[in-house]
Amino acid sequence: MEFHQLRYVCAIAETGSFSRAAERCQVAQPSLSQQVLKLEDDLGAKLFDRLGRSVRLTEAGRAFVPHARSILNQMEAARATVADKSADVRGSVAVGVIPTIAPFLMPRYTAGFAKRYPEANLRIVEEMTPVLVESLRNLSIDIAVLALPLRHKDLELIPLHTEPLFAVLPKDHPRAGAKSLSLKELRGESFVMLRDGHCFRDLSIAACTHAHVTPRIAFESGQFSSLIGMVAAGVGISLLPEMAIDRNPGCRYIRVSDARATRTVVAAVLRGRSFNRIQQAFLAGIQK
Amino acid sequence: MEFHQLRYVCAIAETGSFSRAAERCQVAQPSLSQQVLKLEDDLGAKLFDRLGRSVRLTEAGRAFVPHARSILNQMEAARATVADKSADVRGSVAVGVIPTIAPFLMPRYTAGFAKRYPEANLRIVEEMTPVLVESLRNLSIDIAVLALPLRHKDLELIPLHTEPLFAVLPKDHPRAGAKSLSLKELRGESFVMLRDGHCFRDLSIAACTHAHVTPRIAFESGQFSSLIGMVAAGVGISLLPEMAIDRNPGCRYIRVSDARATRTVVAAVLRGRSFNRIQQAFLAGIQK
DNA sequence: TCCGGAGTATAGTTATCACCTATGGAATTC
DNA sequence: GAATTCCATAGGTGATAACTATACTCCGGA
Incomplete structure (x- = not known):
């Protein structure tokens, strides 16, 4: 059985003649x-x-023709569905972001996008890196905005932004007036840091370790604003990515000069997968 | 789009691999x-x-595959429907019969059929010839049992039975004891006959006319039994096909010897049309 | 009864295309 | 880095759907 045969049969049934059907x-x-x-x-x-x-x-013909028509209709429906999916500007995109990026970058990313694609369905998920990686894999999100380092061969990484780290010191700290400093100058200080699981904590510790500094951790929190408050209160010092600086009057923010003291934000997607128009638009939007 | 392409896509969707799908x-x-x-x-x-x-x-693939599956299923359904129609012993057959045949032949035809095909749906329509011919044409019946002559080129005629005509005389009629008689011996008699529209009336008159007898009609009815009653009552004489003889004690039935004084019963079907198994079975049944 | 017209089937040819085998190339595993 | 596992590409072949030309069948009119 072939589609053209069904078309022929339907045409004959409708025209009542082989010749007219052929025409x-x-x-x-x-x-x-x-x-x-x-x-x-x-x-x-x-x-x-x-x-x-x-x-x-x-x-037999009377029984067959309705089936034939229905099959042809469904074929058209299938074609239309596919055309829809690839052209639709009302598509969906689900984006995951880690908590140490979400509040600083996502508003900027999403504002223009929502204006440009008002019919799109944008869903944002805020979770820590391992959860988001798993979500990428099981397709429950399409794009994740993460920080390096990432070692997952099944992910494709698109660099978005590299920023320096800053040391956060109480305003009366001896180094508070410096233009920049190196991590090794912070040896012996107490640190306030993000809780375990946040990749920025790992990144901070790795940077210190590379400078042969072993940070003593006096306080942990889940968000930068708490850390900054603790620094202002004199509990310890901290490290921040540039985007998290919020100019608390009790603190001074000093750029860390170590070459490795940077954070690189990337968009991560599952290697080889394809994206609908909306997903492509979102990816393009965050790269510029 | 082709059916085999749909099969391939479904197989890939199910096996998760081109190679396994190919296998x-x-x-x-x-x-x-x-x-x-x-x-x-x-x-x-x-x-x-x-x-x-x-x-x-x-x-797009996720949207497409359900359509593909559905199309393939429907294709199988179409195939099955057709197979059903041609093999089904529960099919339908609608048979038309003229009133001057129905009571004598149909019981014999239908008894064996109903026993042999208990699941078949047999419908019997009793109408006069022109109505039945029209019903054959518009497919509201499949087979008609009629009497010759019939001049419709779109009908195919299958002879079933040829029977002699009999004269019905009151038992005290001068010819009542004859073994046979010719129509011209009835010249001058009063006749009782079927009403206009019954083909047997036409046949009787045509037979008389051929014998140069112009029948004078003293009474008309829609059924043979009334005619026979009238003959017994002495209203006139009549002509009957052999199958209608019912041995009324007031009548004598004398075979008409004229060569043309016969009735031929035929099955008529629309030329060129096809029949399901049940219809074929019925046709076969009435021919033996 | 024969002819013409309309309609479908058959014959023979051509061109397309689905299939095959062999091989290339990418990703993953050991 | 060699072996393995996939999917894609290349080139050749056979099946087949398309075409043109023609035969056959039915039907209405002369």
């Missing part, structure tokens, strides 16, 4: 005859009674 | 690859993300 289907009449014979042979039953003057559906 | 579909893997690429090109969208290890449906 409508833009084929020669013998081609159409042959294909109908072939289909009848395939089905093991005649679909039409060929009379001299006209043609009539047999009982 | 299941009994084709070489490159053939399957080509057909999928062709379909994707046709649809204007990728259906699968080809990763190194495995294969995943794209958004």
Whole structure:
């Protein structure tokens, strides 16, 4: 059974003639005859009674034609559905962001996007890196905005932004007036840091370790603003990515000069997967 | 779009691999690859993300596959429906009979049939010839049991039975003891006859006319039994087909010897049309 | 009863295309 | 880094749907 055979049969049923059906289907009449014979042979039953003057559906034909029409309709529906999916500006995109980036970058990313694609359905998920990586893998999110380092061969990483780290010191700290400083100058200080699981905590510790500094941790929190408050209160010092600086009057922010003391923000997507128009638009938006 | 392409896509969606799908579909893997690429090109969208290890449906693919499955199912349904129609012993047959045959032949025809095909749906219509011919043409009946002559080129006639005519005389009629008689011996008699429209009336009159007898009609009725009653009461004489003889004690039945004084019963069907198994069985049943 | 017209089937040819085998190339595993 | 596992590409072949030309069948009119 082939689609063109169904088209032929429907055309014959509608026009009541092989010749007119052939004309409508833009084929020669013998081609159409042959294909109908072939289909009848395939089905093991005649679909039409060929009379001299006209043609009539047999009982089997009357039973078959509605199916044929329905199949052809469904074929068109399938085609239309696919066309929809790839052209639709009302598509969905789900984006995951880690907590140490979300409040600083996402507002900027989403504002322009929502204006440009008002019919799009944008969903944002804020979770820590391992959760987001898993979400990428099981397709519950399409794009994740994360910080390096990331070692997952199944992810494709698109660098978005590299920023220096800053030391946060209480305003009366001896180094509070410096233009910049190196991590090793902070040896022996108490630190306030993000809780375990936040990748920025790992990044900070790694930077210190590289400078041969072992940070003593006096306080932990889940958000930068708490850390900054603690620094202002004299509990310890901290490290921040540039974007998290909030100019608390009790603190001074000093750029860390170590070459490795940077954070790189990337967009991560599952390697090899494809994206709908909306997802592509979001990805393009965050890269510029 | 082709059926085999849909089969391939479904197989890939189920097995998660082009190679395994090719195996299941009994084709070489490159053939399957080509057909999928062709379909994707046709649809204007990728259906699968080809990763190194495995294969995943794209958004478009997820939308497409259910349609594909449904189309394939419907194709099977169409095939099954047709197979059903041609093999079904629960089919329908509608038979038309004229009133001058119905009571005598139909019981015999239908008894064996109903026993042999208890699941069949047999419908019997009793009407005069022109109505039945029209019913054959508009397919509201499948088979008609009629009497000759019939001049309709669109009908195919199958002779079933040829019977002599009998004269019905009151038992005290001068010819009541004869073994046979010719129509011209009835010249001058009063006749009782079927009403206009019954073909047996036409046949009787035609037979008389051929014998140069012009029947004078003293009484008309719609059924043979009334005619026979009238003959017994001495109103006139009549003509009957053999099958209508009922041995009324007030009558004598004398065979008419004229060569043309016969009735031929035929099965009539629309020329060129096809029949389901049940219809064929009925036709076969009435011919033996 | 024969002819012409309308309609479908058959014959023979051509071109397309689905299939095959062999091979290339990318990703992953050991 | 070699082996393995996939999918894609290349080139050749056979099946088949298309075409043109023609035969056959039915039907209405002369």
